[in-house]
Amino acid sequence: MATKTFSGRVDPKKLEYADAIAKREEGVSFGQYCGTELLDYVCATGTLPRFGKQRTQADPYSTMRLLSRIHA
DSSP: OOOOOOOOOOOOOHHHHHHHHHHHHSSSSSHHHHHHHHHHHHHHSOOOOOOOSSTTTTTTTTTHHHHHHHHH
């Protein structure tokens, strides 16, 4: 299977948090998890997933916790 690498600028603490959850729950890095789950979702629906806006700017991890519950 052909693969393609992509990257972006992210908050390192948020990535560390997401990576820890992905490794704990799925046994893969966050990048590997997203590369599979997000791509499968986009191909199945033809759209990007829509997530509500974060509740507060004071808690930048609220969306990550929400995503971890959705995909648990």
